[in-house]
Amino acid sequence: MPEELSSPGSSSSTATADSSASDAPVVQFEDVSIGFGGKPVLQEISFSVERGQTLVLLGPAGCGKSVLLKLANGLLKPDSGTIRVFGEDIDKLRRRELYALRARIGMVFQESALFDSLNVEDNVAYRLHEELLPEAEAHTRVVEALQFVELEAAIDKFPSELSGGMRRRVSIARAIISHPDLILYDSPTGGLDPITSTTIIELVMKQRDVWHTTSLVVTHRLQDAFLLATNRFDPATGGMKPLPKDGPGGGIDEGTKFLLLNEGKIVFHGTTEELVHSDDPWVKRYLE
């Protein structure tokens, strides 16, 4: 197996970091700032995401949500501040170590970013092929991942033959195939119709409730965010179901938190309850 593409925890450095930082936040931003062409995009952003938590990033278009997600995956480097993922300062990692770390992270891109020269099977199996997994085993896992997103019939199709919603589901299958410890969803419902959006949110919820994967979900759709916060995946029906009002969170998923950004700054970070009862005028206006 290639050194830089080794499976989670197989490299000594990752294993050490993993054991020493098992209680540390999965993602931690400390005073992170970044700008492009002299224009600040994110300014002194600090927050953390605990293991198993889902952090929903909300905010108007162009406020830096996607940039924040790319920073968390090391696809962009901050101008200042520290970003720790699984306890590792990603700015200090060498190229190989960063690629090894990314093997533990799944990412769903805004426009799916499927490899257009590969069919669905090869797209989903991309990471497995890189890890030189035997073809038969890779195929089995691809079928499992496609079953998870209910798209096994499209296994031989090419991205150009798929609808926007189907592409997004393939992108989710590609992100979850290696059972990552962290998933980053960049506007998974962006540009989709309401019914397809709900299907995608159900998949995000399914991943959260079945695998308890830590996730960062960027969205500008409030309804998606509140669906995630107030519903759970129901294995019996294969769909979502409202959380019981008499349950532990009073009808709200306790592991789902919110982070609101505006003009590159955090305007709110907290629970669903705190968000809906926030006195901040901007937050109130945004929620309306």
Place this chain on the structure above:
Amino acid sequence: MPILSPDVFIKQQVASVQEYSILAGRAIADIFTRPRYWADIFTQMDSIGVGSMPIIIMSGFFTGCVLALQSVTALQEFGAVSMTGSLVSLSMVKELGPVLTGLMVSGRNAAGMASELGSMKVTEQIDAMRALGTDPIRKLVTPRLIATVFMLFFLTIIADAAGIAGGALVAVNMLGLNASSYLHSSYSSLVHGDIVQGLTKPIFSGFIIATVGCFFGMRTTGGTQGVGRATTQAVVVSSVFIIIVDFIVTRLMIGIFGS
């Protein structure tokens, strides 16, 4: 296009040179470390090498034909028409074969690389590759670099042979020269230094084509318009670099082997 102040313009150019150097350096370094993407290397060899054969043979052949036709007028004045083979072979092997092949492959493949990688860049496929734990330089640039340098070497030999054959066709059928004397003159005029010079150039040209094509592809921004711009820039810059480096290598080789 906004007008930039000289200091901003210079800073941008210096940054571009720095980015290009880093990309080229990493692409070279990745040749010597694992993992190596052999399947991608062979695919690129097929695309760059086998795919470029028809244009290389055609351009080499007709360049040889034209060389023979053009040179005979001058040679006739000195009563040296029999030297046509020598002139064609020396011109093809030392200069025209390597440069023409470099320029033709640049037009075909630097453009192809820039547009392919540029499209991947603007559709976030390169970011997706990085997010999936794959180094895009190792996966996309290094195989193209190896394939271009390796195949350009052999394409140049084919272009040289096609050019000499084209010259032979014209010399024998249109100028009435003896085929045996043409080929003998072609062969005997070439010395070791000429061959080394002719086959050193494609190594540099191949490096330029692959790294410049990939560089402009990997830094593409601005959607489909940006892809078009990157493609044009890749062809223009790689073609100019090939001619500049051709001059430098020629001077170096003259220094080593003499004229």
